[in-house]
Each structure stands twice: as structure tokens, then as C-alpha cells.
Amino acid sequence: MIAFVIRRLLQSVLVMLTVAFVAFSLFNYVGDPIQAMVGQDVSLADRAQLRKQLGLEDPVIIRFARFVGNALEGNFGVSYRMQEPVGRLIRERLPASLELSFIAAAFALLAGVPMGVYSGLYPRRWLSRLFLSVSLVGAALPTFLIGILLIVFFAVLLPLLPSFGRGDVVKIGWWSTGLLTASGLKALIMPAITLGLFQVTLIMRLVRAEILEVMRTDYIKFARARGLTNRAVHYGHALKNTLVPVITITGLQLGQIIAFSIITETVFNWPGMGLLFVQSLQFADIPVMATYLVLIAFFIVVINLVADLLYFAVDPRLRSDVATKAH
Amino acid sequence: MAAVDHIADRFRRALDSDIYYSFRQSRLTMLSALVTLLFLAAAAFAPWIAPHNPFDLASLDLSNALKPPFWMEDGTLAFPFGSDDQGRDVFSTILFGARISLMVGLFSVVFALLLGVSLGLISGYVGGVVDSIIMRIADVQLSFPAILIALMIDGVVRGIVSGQEYERIAVFVLVVAIGLSFWVQYARTVRGSVLVERNKEYVQAARVVGLSPTLIMIRHVLPNVMGPVLVIATINLAIAIILEATLSFLGIGVPPTTPSLGTLINIGNNYLFSGQWWITLFPGLALAVLVLAVNLLGDWLRDALNPKLR
Numbered sequence: 001m002i003a004f005v006i007r008r009l010l011q012s013v014l015v016m017l018t019v020a021f022v023a024f025s026l027f028n029y030v031g032d033p034i035q036a037m038v039g040q041d042v043s044l045a046d047r048a049q050l051r052k053q054l055g056l057e058d059p060v061i062i063r064f065a066r067f068v069g070n071a072l073e074g075n076f077g078v079s080y081r082m083q084e085p086v087g088r089l090i091r092e093r094l095p096a097s098l099e100l101s102f103i104a105a106a107f108a109l110l111a112g113v114p115m116g117v118y119s120g121l122y123p124r125r126w127l128s129r130l131f132l133s134v135s136l137v138g139a140a141l142p143t144f145l146i147g148i149l150l151i152v153f154f155a156v157l158l159p160l161l162p163s164f165g166r167g168d169v170v171k172i173g174w175w176s177t178g179l180l181t182a183s184g185l186k187a188l189i190m191p192a193i194t195l196g197l198f199q200v201t202l203i204m205r206l207v208r209a210e211i212l213e214v215m216r217t218d219y220i221k222f223a224r225a226r227g228l229t230n231r232a233v234h235y236g237h238a239l240k241n242t243l244v245p246v247i248t249i250t251g252l253q254l255g256q257i258i259a260f261s262i263i264t265e266t267v268f269n270w271p272g273m274g275l276l277f278v279q280s281l282q283f284a285d286i287p288v289m290a291t292y293l294v295l296i297a298f299f300i301v302v303i304n305l306v307a308d309l310l311y312f313a314v315d316p317r318l319r320s321d322v323a324t325k326a327h
Numbered sequence: 328m329a330a331v332d333h334i335a336d337r338f339r340r341a342l343d344s345d346i347y348y349s350f351r352q353s354r355l356t357m358l359s360a361l362v363t364l365l366f367l368a369a370a371a372f373a374p375w376i377a378p379h380n381p382f383d384l385a386s387l388d389l390s391n392a393l394k395p396p397f398w399m400e401d402g403t404l405a406f407p408f409g410s411d412d413q414g415r416d417v418f419s420t421i422l423f424g425a426r427i428s429l430m431v432g433l434f435s436v437v438f439a440l441l442l443g444v445s446l447g448l449i450s451g452y453v454g455g456v457v458d459s460i461i462m463r464i465a466d467v468q469l470s471f472p473a474i475l476i477a478l479m480i481d482g483v484v485r486g487i488v489s490g491q492e493y494e495r496i497a498v499f500v501l502v503v504a505i506g507l508s509f510w511v512q513y514a515r516t517v518r519g520s521v522l523v524e525r526n527k528e529y530v531q532a533a534r535v536v537g538l539s540p541t542l543i544m545i546r547h548v549l550p551n552v553m554g555p556v557l558v559i560a561t562i563n564l565a566i567a568i569i570l571e572a573t574l575s576f577l578g579i580g581v582p583p584t585t586p587s588l589g590t591l592i593n594i595g596n597n598y599l600f601s602g603q604w605w606i607t608l609f610p611g612l613a614l615a616v617l618v619l620a621v622n623l624l625g626d627w628l629r630d631a632l633n634p635k636l637r
Contacts, residue, residue: 284486
């Protein structure tokens, strides 16, 4: 168990270092950092001086170590486009993205699991078939198109919901939340549905497949033979056993959701990190791009790690020491 | 004559195969194949089918701008799906846009396939350090969503080349960016199959005969691992088309001078609130139908080639 945890941790550190190296190379080899800082009017001698001062002449290894050290302290340089520290820009926009992502994930679970259970238990009913067809279409439609369709119906044809921005936000410390105001909640509905819809179809299909499989097993037949009610069989025995993979997959998808919020944030003009990233791409604003990459990598690595450890804790079959003792 | 007989025989055998049977069994699959073929034909022959040439600036007339579809008041059959802000016929721009979307999609899938299959073959057949390096890179890349990788590659190229230069090579950059974000699946699948195949007798026999490793990989191992690769390629085509549309929608794909379906949706998006919904809705529908059809074909192919489901 401990060996497994240590190996997984080392792997995660390795991934983070790789991503950090990519980010570092972006900083150093795409465009000229001096050019970006001082503009046209500085003489060549001054440039060389500045180059030395900033330590750009040092060996690659030392510069990379310095880069990682700065990053660990939350110092990611200054945005070329906005002339502001990237750390601050990201911190201002982090709450918007994380709130949207978590609400979307919650929506995906709350809609996906019941739909999956229903269509798994009663695969021949028309509602199950409807769920399946909808999930087929939902999985095929690009995210931004879903967002636009929602805007057409609920903001243009029926002016019910706002189509851009976060509404009013409340500050709690440095965290700004839209969950405490009516307009903030209203503004969250369409973006969260857009972002979560693909995950709904995924979770639904997963739960459906798992339930179909579990219902064929002997212990379900045995539970029925014992005279248990349908309810006890379905929810006590079948559903419980399908939840392990569902939890893992949802956890892993959280990283995808955070990354995919780039599109949703652009469609709804949501003031989060994704929108910042897209705008920085158009201007080749390397510090923002590199920081976003490192941050997303960090989220994904942490989520994967937690999911792996959870899986390990929940499913006894994965514990190799138990397995060897049984022999 | 022998050649003709041979082809006719091949054709007869194809009609007799399990795959063709399962194709004929599913109406939905035949419909998707038809739709996909229609799109391919429309894209290939766009310059001859389209009622207008939307990129011939001389033929554009601003008095035709923002016309609604033909069934609405003020609409004309000259612009069946209406026209956009510059007086371009929406139907024609869809035909030309589908051409760019399909082209970028197909080329990027081919690029990813060539790269992934070669790396997978090398990784599986050579093994050792080479294998470890390729597979570690694949692991790291696989933990990131494809869209993020494509976006980063596109952004980096933007940082290196100037604006005008970028517009000229935008389509090429897009193909490479999308292709590079997909190669891992092919490499992993091929590597897995190669590890199984390399110890079988026919490979050992080829080695004993004295064939070079390259020849063994290409002539003997490759044909035996192509089934799953084809399935991935079909499913990837749908994803590549979506990815291209998404990048273009975000304004970082193909330039507006050669719009793809995604660019068209992006342009039309600015007119949603002023009531000209047709500029964005029709390209959107075209994209949705195309992706759905390709997706269904991919699903069918996966099931048809899966021996467990027969």
C-alpha cells in the first residue's frame, strides 16, 4: 500500500516537472522575453545588461530550477497583454471557473445517475429509449453549439435567463462567489448545463451498462430468491455495486470539465480562467498561457491521484497484499 | 480479363461478408453512411453545386445582406437559407465551409494515424528504452484533454510566426495541432497488438528468413493490427471535426477568409440578438448532422468488427 502511494506520488511529480519544463521552454524560446518587456527603444548594450541581470545567460538547468522555485511561490511573471502579475489575474478568475465546474459536475451526477439507473433497470421502456437517443445526440453535439442553442431558446426567443457574465457576486475573503445572489444563480444555469451535458450522457451510459451487467449476476437472483423487495434489490444491492466506477470516472472527468470550461466560458462570456486563456492565445501572451497550462496540469494530476487512492481504498480486490495472503 | 474477374470476385466476396450483412441490417447505419457520402460529395463539388461563390468579392452585393431564408417574408429562392452581413449566401458558405471542415478533419486524422501507428510499431517491436520514452510521453499527454493540447500548439505557433504569415499556414497548423493531440490512442493500440503479434510463429519465421525489422513491421505485423486502428480513425474523424469547429469558433482556427463551419457559427453568433438567427443556426445544424452521422458510422464499425458481439 505504502509502496503504491509513493510510486504514484513520484509519477505525479514527474508529470508536473515535464509540464513545468514545457511551460519554461515556452517562456524562453517562444518570442524574446526582453523584447516583450522593454519594447523597441532600448539599445543593444542595455538589453545585454538586462539579460545578464535577469539571469537569462545562466545554464538551462539553473534557469529551470529558478523557474520552478518561482512557480512554487506563486510567482508566474507578468502578462504581456495586461501588464499585471499573472498570479493575481489567475486568482481573480479562479473562483468563477471552479464554481462553474463544480456545479456542472454536480448537475452531471444528479441527472446522469437517475437516468442511468432507470434505463438500466427498465431497458425496454420508451423513456429509456428516449434517454439513450438523447444521450447519443448530446454526445455528438459540440459544446459550443449546445450553448448557442440554449441562448437561442432561453435568452433570445424566451428572454428568461442572462446569456453572459456571472451576475452579482459576493466577496468572501479573496474568493468571489455568485452562489449567494439570485442573479448569480440565474446566470449559472445555462453555462452549467452546457458544460455538464456531455458528462450527463457519459455517466448515464456508464451507470446503465453497469446496472445491466449487475442485474445478470447470481447474487441479484439470490437476493430475489430470498424474497427481498424490488426496492431493496435495486438500490441496496445493484446500485451500491455500480457506484465505485461511477465515482472514479466522475472524479477523473472533473479535470476534463475544468479544461472544457474554456469553451463554455467563451460562449457565455463567463469571467473565468478559460476566457482569460483564450484571450491570451490570440495575443500569444506566453506567461498567461504557460501558467494556465501548469495550473490545469496541477488540477488534473491531483484529481487523478485522489481518484486512484480512493479506488484503492474502496475496492479490496486491488490491494495486492490481501491478494497474496489469500494464496 | 483476369484482372476484371479478380476485382469482380473481390466485390462479390465483400457483398457476402459479415460486415456488409450487419451494414444492411441497420437502417440507421445506412442512413448515416448516406448522409456522410452526401457531405463528402457536397464538399468535393462545392464550387460546382453552390449557387453563389461566396469568396468572389466582385459578386457580393451589400444590398443582399441579411436576407432571411426563402420561406420567410422578404426571403428569395436565390438565397435559400438567407444571407449574412456581407451578402454571402448562407447555403453556399455552408458547402464551402463543410469542405474546409472535412479537409482539416480528414488530414488531421491521417496525420495522427501515420504518426501514432509508426510510433506504436517502433515502440512495440523495438522495446527497451525507446519503448519507455515513447510510452511515458504518451502517458503525460493522455492526462490532458485533446483540446488543450491543440490550443497550446496553435498558441505557440502564433507566438513564433507573424500575423500574416500565420493566416497563410493556419490550415496546416490546425491539421498538425489536431493530429498531434490524437496520436496517443493509435500508438497505444498498435503497441499492444504488436506485443501480441511479435511472438507468433509467422513473425519468427519472417525473422528466420532474414527479413529486415522494418520490412517485418510493415509487411507482416502492420496488416494484422489495422482493424482496431480503422475503428479509432472513424471515431476520431468525428472528434477531429468537432475540435476544428471548436477552435475556429474560439477564433483561433482557420482565418475568416476561408471559413469552416465553426468560423461561420462564430460569425453568426454576433447576429443572434439582432434576430438574424439563420446565419448561425444552419451552419450549426449542418455541423451537428455531419458529426452525428460520422459518429454513428464509427459506433457501428466498432461493433461490427468486435468479435465478442457477433
